[in-house]
Amino acid sequence: MNLYKYLLIALIHFASIAGLQAEEVEKLVIIGAGAAGSSAAIFGAQADLNPLVIQDVDCQAQMALIHSIDNYPGVLEDIDGYELLLNFRKQADKFGARFIKETVTSVDLSSKPFRIDFASSKTVYADSIIIASGTKKRWTDLPAEVALRGKGVVSATFCKDTDYSGKNVVVIGGGHAALQEAIHIADQAQNITIINRGDKFNASKFHQNVVFEKSNISVLYNTEVEDILDVTQDKVTGVMLRNKHTQETEFKPTDIVIVAIGNTPNSELFKDQLELTPNGNIVIRGKNSATSVPGVFAAGDITDVTYGRVVVAAGSGAMAAIDAVRYLDSLKEDEK
Numbered sequence: 001m002n003l004y005k006y007l008l009i010a011l012i013h014f015a016s017i018a019g020l021q022a023e024e025v026e027k028l029v030i031i032g033a034g035a036a037g038s039s040a041a042i043f044g045a046q047a048d049l050n051p052l053v054i055q056d057v058d059c060q061a062q063m064a065l066i067h068s069i070d071n072y073p074g075v076l077e078d079i080d081g082y083e084l085l086l087n088f089r090k091q092a093d094k095f096g097a098r099f100i101k102e103t104v105t106s107v108d109l110s111s112k113p114f115r116i117d118f119a120s121s122k123t124v125y126a127d128s129i130i131i132a133s134g135t136k137k138r139w140t141d142l143p144a145e146v147a148l149r150g151k152g153v154v155s156a157t158f159c160k161d162t163d164y165s166g167k168n169v170v171v172i173g174g175g176h177a178a179l180q181e182a183i184h185i186a187d188q189a190q191n192i193t194i195i196n197r198g199d200k201f202n203a204s205k206f207h208q209n210v211v212f213e214k215s216n217i218s219v220l221y222n223t224e225v226e227d228i229l230d231v232t233q234d235k236v237t238g239v240m241l242r243n244k245h246t247q248e249t250e251f252k253p254t255d256i257v258i259v260a261i262g263n264t265p266n267s268e269l270f271k272d273q274l275e276l277t278p279n280g281n282i283v284i285r286g287k288n289s290a291t292s293v294p295g296v297f298a299a300g301d302i303t304d305v306t307y308g309r310v311v312v313a314a315g316s317g318a319m320a321a322i323d324a325v326r327y328l329d330s331l332k333e334d335e336k
Helices: 002-024 035-046 081-095 143-148 176-185 205-213 310-335
Strands: 029-031 052-055 098-101 104-108 114-118 123-126 129-131 135-137 153-155 168-172 191-195 217-220 223-229 238-243 249-253 256-259 263-265 296-298
Touching (some): 029 035, 029 114, 035 129, 143 223, 168 176, 176 191, 176 205
Parallel strands (some): 153 256, 168 191, 191 217
Antiparallel strands (some): 104 114, 135 263, 223 238
């Protein structure tokens, strides 16, 4: 009789927990509030999913840090990335999306509903998740670079407040971000040298032409930065360069070093739960945004940085939301 009593109490207890969680389960949680996440929020909200969008407390979306976007369809004038992102979010708000600022500390995809824990000790559960947590800037990780970050060494999208007036600047990188950065500061800096380890740029012809037209921008191809000086003075005084072909080295004086060598995906939380590429990008299935776990979708630069454009990230966010809607609809069909 006592055993039956205890079993009954335990059953009631677990049933109450399950009932409480069911009431708090979100239909769709979107991790990341950049171009992909905000676009997914628009389409998810239009489908009456009332998505919960998690914006990281400490990490601002890369899109928000772009100085000027001049190739977004339908936007005729150059627009600041932050302003365009605000427009995305206003549109998502209009349809019923909810944005919160939290730092995600863990995600459990092993059972459903999925569990998401925050640094604030809060927890949310979700029937479906879109991962749009994007990327973070890659550094060279030269010992001197690490020591001089914020003391003359800056990352391409984190240097809006840096004063370049009359300064000599070295930009490390050969892609779109490096060229955009050089163009953006050309009217302020005295001289800009782009250090490109390759023999050509990996950027649009438009931006290449703008760079070539600037009289105070020069380019060194097939060149690598071996060291940044001077840690002993606690400030940047120059860089030590090496030509990849001749192996010759030279010292180039400079006041500021901008690192613009690409990005790495913010996928650490999913390392042992989702299929990832060797570079850490989340693998998506076929022509849609589904990951290796049913009900979990991924969008934006966290899946691929081949294109690295706001419009591409926004499009993939829309795809992920549509895929999530179809997934949730399929669950309803299975319940019938």
